Amino acid sequence: MMREKVQMKIIDRYLIKQFVQTIFFGILAFTLIFVVINMVENIDDFIDQKASIGIVFQYYLVFSPEIIKLITPVSVLFAALFTAGKMASLSELTAIKASGVSLYRFMTPFLITSLIISLLSIYFVGYVVPKANATKVNLENKYLNKGSAFAGNNIFFQDSRTRIINISFFDATTDQANRISLQDFDASNLTKMVSRVDAANMTYDSTTGNWIAKNGVERFFSDSGQTAEYFDTLKLADLNFSPHDLLTKQQKPEEMNIGELRNLIKTQEKAGTDPTRTLIEYYSRFSFPMASLICVIFGLPISANKRRGGLAVQVGINILVTFIYLVFMKVSTAFGKNGALDPLLTAWFANLVFIAAALINLPRIRQ
Numbered sequence: 001m002m003r004e005k006v007q008m009k010i011i012d013r014y015l016i017k018q019f020v021q022t023i024f025f026g027i028l029a030f031t032l033i034f035v036v037i038n039m040v041e042n043i044d045d046f047i048d049q050k051a052s053i054g055i056v057f058q059y060y061l062v063f064s065p066e067i068i069k070l071i072t073p074v075s076v077l078f079a080a081l082f083t084a085g086k087m088a089s090l091s092e093l094t095a096i097k098a099s100g101v102s103l104y105r106f107m108t109p110f111l112i113t114s115l116i117i118s119l120l121s122i123y124f125v126g127y128v129v130p131k132a133n134a135t136k137v138n139l140e141n142k143y144l145n146k147g148s149a150f151a152g153n154n155i156f157f158q159d160s161r162t163r164i165i166n167i168s169f170f171d172a173t174t175d176q177a178n179r180i181s182l183q184d185f186d187a188s189n190l191t192k193m194v195s196r197v198d199a200a201n202m203t204y205d206s207t208t209g210n211w212i213a214k215n216g217v218e219r220f221f222s223d224s225g226q227t228a229e230y231f232d233t234l235k236l237a238d239l240n241f242s243p244h245d246l247l248t249k250q251q252k253p254e255e256m257n258i259g260e261l262r263n264l265i266k267t268q269e270k271a272g273t274d275p276t277r278t279l280i281e282y283y284s285r286f287s288f289p290m291a292s293l294i295c296v297i298f299g300l301p302i303s304a305n306k307r308r309g310g311l312a313v314q315v316g317i318n319i320l321v322t323f324i325y326l327v328f329m330k331v332s333t334a335f336g337k338n339g340a341l342d343p344l345l346t347a348w349f350a351n352l353v354f355i356a357a358a359l360i361n362l363p364r365i366r367q
Contacts, residue, residue, distance in 0.1 A: 011096065015109045018083045023117070026075030027068060034067045035060050042144060049143045059139045065132040069125050073291040074322050076117060080110050080296045107300055114293040121289030126258040134255040159240050161272035162187050167202075167246070175204040175243040180213065182236070195220050197234065204243050211236040240270065253281040261285070276343055280336050283347030294351050295321060298358040328353055 039060065046056055087093040096106060155167040155177075168179035182197040199216025213234040220227050245267070253261060261282045268275040299321045328350035336346025345352075 011101075012109045015083065015106075016113055018086075019079050019110060019113055022079035022082050023075050026078045027071060030071040030075060031064055031067050034071070035064070038063070045144045051143045055139070055143060059136065059143070062132040062135040062139070065124070065129045066136070069121070069129050069288075072117070072121055073288075073295050073325075076114055076292040077295040077299050077321060080114070080300045084110075084300055103301060107297075110296055110300055111293065114296045118289045118291075118293045121292065122286060125289050126285045130255050130257045130260075134251070137252070137255060155246060158273050160270070162190065165239075165241075170243075170246050175206075177202040177211075177246070180216075182213075182239075193221050197236070199234070202236070209242070211239050240267075253278060258282070258285055276339060277337055279343035280333065280346050283344050287347040287351055290351055291325065294354045294358070295325060298354045298361070301358075301362055325350055325354060 039056075051059075084093065087096075093106070097103075155165070155170055157165055159165045159182075162185045164183045164185075166181040166183075167177045170177045178201045180197075180199050180202045183193055184195045186192040186194050196219045197213060197216060198219075199213040201215070202211050202213045204211055213236055214232065216231060216234065218229045218231065218234065220229075251260070253264075256264065261278060265275045265278050265282060268278060332341060332346050332349035335341045336343055341349065
């Protein structure tokens with residue numbers, strides 16, 4: 001019994017070593033392929049903008065986390081299929097099975113390693129990738145002419161159920177909003193405007209937490225007509241946002257970490273806007289990293305039997321499984337954004353389908 005345990009520990013270490021080495025090789029290879037293809041597409045823009053080699057290097061350095069996020073499940077699945085397929089081709093797996101080791105026990109080191117990678121990926125996808133994406137967007141705006149160079153231009157959002165805010169330009173260095181408009185509507189009839197404030201600018205008083213509008217006019221609307229009051233300064237004590245919130249509102253969801261997405265969802269719910277798309281992005285930060293584990297559960301048993309074709313078959317299976325997973329993920333996301341699926345179910349749909357298929361298939365695989 002003791003000898004068998006020692007033998008299994010040796011086998012486990014061997015499998016984990018081969019598995020992890022292949023994962024790193026896959027991530028490195030796929031990342032380099034993506035970078036080279038993207039560099040070929042963008043090199044003319046970098047040259048036109050006279051970007052230095054250091055800028056180009058920085059761009060692809062912050063672009064790499066997004067690539068790694070996308071190809072990690074592919075690399076983990078490829079590593080699992082390649083390692084198991086190689087052992088099956090060399091009859092090493094046959095010898096392990098002949099010693100009384102079941103398929104489930106053989107899969108254990110792969111599953112434990114994949115689980116650890118998935119858990120680490122949650123932090124990587126939730127915090128590292130968004131920060132890198134924010135830097136990448138800034139570089140694209142400056143050197144690739146993508147989007148606006150001013151993140152604070154034309155800010156338009158719903159502050160509460162009955163109030164809409166429009167800001168032409170926000171200067172983050174002085175916490176000043178320029179050319180602002182605040183529109184309030186009747187709570188019982190949201191198509192009826194009851195008041196409106198237009199001002200040249202608006203500054204934030206950090207000591208009181210209030211906005212101060214300057215050089216503007218406040219209009220009140222009723223069934224009998226409208227009245228207007230001009231002002232030099234007007235204290236706006238009931239606004240629900242801060243300068244930091246204005247900057248956050250201009251961020252795309254892929255530039256936000258998990259905490260910022262959670263706060264955005266609360267803000268959208270408070271304002272009465274639909275948070276469905278943000279909820280899908282939030283839940284995806286947890287579901288997508290788990291794809292590494294689920295794809296291994298689904299694909300490894302298929303590759304654990306000796307078959308013709310060798311490495312070519314393993315690569316083919318890897319591509320097929322990845323394609324099917326992405327199709328399920330894209331289809332469910334489309335239905336979710338249209339409101340046909342619950343956001344939580346949308347984010348986890350592909351994983352649930354694959355784990356169900358794996359559980360159905362496992363008993364059928366020859367032990």
